[in-house]
Amino acid sequence: MTEIDYSQYKTVPAVPEASSMIETFRAIGYNIETAIADIIDNSISANSKNIWVNFEWLGSKTWLSIKDDGFGMNDPELIQAMRPGSKNPLQDRESKDLGRFGLGLKTASFSQARKLTVISKKSDYNSVYWTWDLDFVNQTGKWELIKYRPDEKFEKDLSDLVSGTIVIWNDIDRVVKNFKQDDNKALDKFLLIMELVKKHLSMVFHKFMESGKINIYFQGHKIEPWNPFLLDEPSTQIFPEEKIQNGLVKIEGYVLPHKTKISEEKYKQAEGAKGWNEQQGFYIYRNERLLLAGDWLGLFRKEEHYKLTRIQIELPNTLDAEWQIDIKKSVARPPLIFRELIKAYAMKVRAQAVEVYRHKGKNVKPIVGQKFVPLWIDHKRGDKWFYKINREHPVIEKVKEEARNEPNKAIEMLIKFIEETIPTKSIFIKESEVPELQGKPFEGIDHEIIRNTMQAMYSNLIGQGKIDEQAKAIIANIEPFNNFVHFLEFLN
Ligand SMILES: Nc1ncnc2c1ncn2[C@@H]1O[C@H](COP(=O)(O)OP(=O)(O)OP(=O)(O)O)[C@@H](O)[C@H]1O
Numbered sequence: 040m041t042e043i044d045y046s047q048y049k050t051v052p053a054v055p056e057a058s059s060m061i062e063t064f065r066a067i068g069y070n071i072e073t074a075i076a077d078i079i080d081n082s083i084s085a086n087s088k089n090i091w092v093n094f095e096w097l098g099s100k101t102w103l104s105i106k107d108d109g110f111g112m113n114d115p116e117l118i119q120a121m122r123p124g125s126k127n128p129l130q131d132r133e134s135k136d137l138g139r140f141g142l143g144l145k146t147a148s149f150s151q152a153r154k155l156t157v158i159s160k161k162s163d164y165n166s167v168y169w170t171w172d173l174d175f176v177n178q179t180g181k182w183e184l185i186k187y188r189p190d191e192k193f194e195k196d197l198s199d200l201v202s203g204t205i206v207i208w209n210d211i212d213r214v215v216k217n218f219k220q221d222d223n224k225a226l227d228k229f230l231l232i233m234e235l236v237k238k239h240l241s242m243v244f245h246k247f248m249e250s251g252k253i254n255i256y257f258q259g260h261k262i263e264p265w266n267p268f269l270l271d272e273p274s275t276q277i278f279p280e281e282k283i284q285n286g287l288v289k290i291e292g293y294v295l296p297h298k299t300k301i302s303e304e305k306y307k308q309a310e311g312a313k314g315w316n317e318q319q320g321f322y323i324y325r326n327e328r329l330l331l332a333g334d335w336l337g338l339f340r341k342e343e344h345y346k347l348t349r350i351q352i353e354l355p356n357t358l359d360a361e362w363q364i365d366i367k368k369s370v371a372r373p374p375l376i377f378r379e380l381i382k383a384y385a386m387k388v389r390a391q392a393v394e395v396y397r398h399k400g401k402n403v404k405p406i407v408g409q410k411f412v413p414l415w416i417d418h419k420r421g422d423k424w425f426y427k428i429n430r431e432h433p434v435i436e437k438v439k440e441e442a443r444n445e446p447n448k449a450i451e452m453l454i455k456f457i458e459e460t461i462p463t464k465s466i467f468i469k470e471s472e473v474p475e476l477q478g479k480p481f482e483g484i485d486h487e488i489i490r491n492t493m494q495a496m497y498s499n500l501i502g503q504g505k506i507d508e509q510a511k512a513i514i515a516n517i518e519p520f521n522n523f524v525h526f527l528e529f530l531n
């Protein structure tokens with residue numbers, strides 16, 4: 040509600056002009072891969088199990104369709120779906136819903152094609168259809184759908200299903216404009232583009248395909264998922280997961296195997312659509328749907344020696360606004376206050392990736408699914424950051440064992456490992472970013488260990504002949520007891 044009372048003012052209608060507005064939709068910046076993925080998002084949100092992407096090469100008359108066996112729409116629902124802005128972006132969405140803006144179907148389709156037809160069938164309903172034609176909108180200047188479908192065959196195709204939807208693109212001018220059907224070079228070009236589409240889909244929806252939730256068929260052939268993290272390779276190193284933003288966002292780093300540790304075929308396959316160097320970086324998922332594949336989010340540059348780093352970030356759709364998810368579902372930006380935490384995590388993974396990249400000759404026999412074992416763990420107590428030694432680390436086990444025979448040697452060994460591995464980089468980043476969130480020694484935990492140690496030292500000093508005042512002065516000058524001078528008065 041606006042606070043100003045406008046009732047006394049004159050108003051004038053300024054309705055968006057249909058023809059120019061609809062042409063503007065074309066400029067959102069999709070390519071054919073991201074546009075088709077956006078249509079498939081809708082199929083997945085509609086509970087589809089199977090999705091079919093089909094096309095027929097007819098030169099400039101080439102058509103492409105995306106069919107699903109989801110719950111479909113009846114006539115009023117389809118008309119609503121065809122409206123630009125059919126849902127309010129501020130509205131809460133079901134957690135599995137991949138949509139947000141109420142625009143994707145239209146903007147993705149118009150970005151590639153001048154004609155969009157949707158035929159849909161809801162269970163117990165007859166199928167219904169409507170078409171947007173950009174040229175017709177341009178001609179009439181009106182936001183009007185046409186009760187038209189390009190060919191009866193599409194409807195027949197749908198009639199085998201209890202329910203489902205088919206999205207058809209015609210006049211795909213962004214791809215096949217002026218192409219002649221008998222031009223083989225044009226055909227090659229077109230098929231090459233379609234190959235990119237297939238690769239993109241196998242990557243973007245790999246989690247859905249892996250879990251068996253959906254099948255995507257491309258010209259009748261089932262698409263195989265492409266997983267960026269080489270989970271079934273024994274040499275893949277998995278970093279411990281970290282959670283940020285109240286546990287809503289999960290980060291998990293992977294260092295992929297050195298070239299010499301996997302088969303040539305696997306190595307080639309793992310490079311993905313853009314190649315090893317380009318595919319390094321963050322992989323951001325929203326409800327299992329990949330938004331961003333291989334992007335350092337402006338935190339680092341892509342460099343050859345980091346190319347084995349791939350880091351998964353998983354988001355729920357409730358954080359869309361904070362992470363600035365865009366209409367195309369191909370952009371995400373972490374909220375400013377989390378950038379440095381993400382950076383600190385990534386630096387650890389990257390550091391390990393450089394090691395793997397350089398030490399190609401390392402002769403170890405790896406095990407599938409084995410996780411990287413850090414010595415230091417950054418963790419939160421309340422809202423403050425602390426660093427702790429991983430008690431499960433093998434070095435700690437070793438120290439304990441050694442302590443039984445040669446305690447001095449064991450202690451020296453422990454100290455040495457601590458001194459040499461202090462996570463200075465991570466501390467520096469956190470300190471410079473949010474100094475007030477750095478924990479102080481023993482902050483927020485029981486101080487018994489401090490009090491007991493102070494008492495023991497005090498007794499020792501008194502035993503050595505020091506007077507009360509001297510003993511306390513000495514202790515007050517010892518780190519970290521200098522922070523606990525208020526305990527001095529209790530020493531006796
Ligand atoms: N394949 C489909 N099956 C069933 N309903 C669909 C299908 N495609 C679209 N719809 C309906 O049409 C609506 C509009 O789709 P559209 O892609 O334009 O926007 P959205 O998915 O809501 O949001 P976004 O702009 O983020 O994609 C959807 O919310 C859904 O209700």
Ligand SMILES: [Mg+2]
Nearest residue numbers: 081138143144
């Ligand atoms: Mg959508």
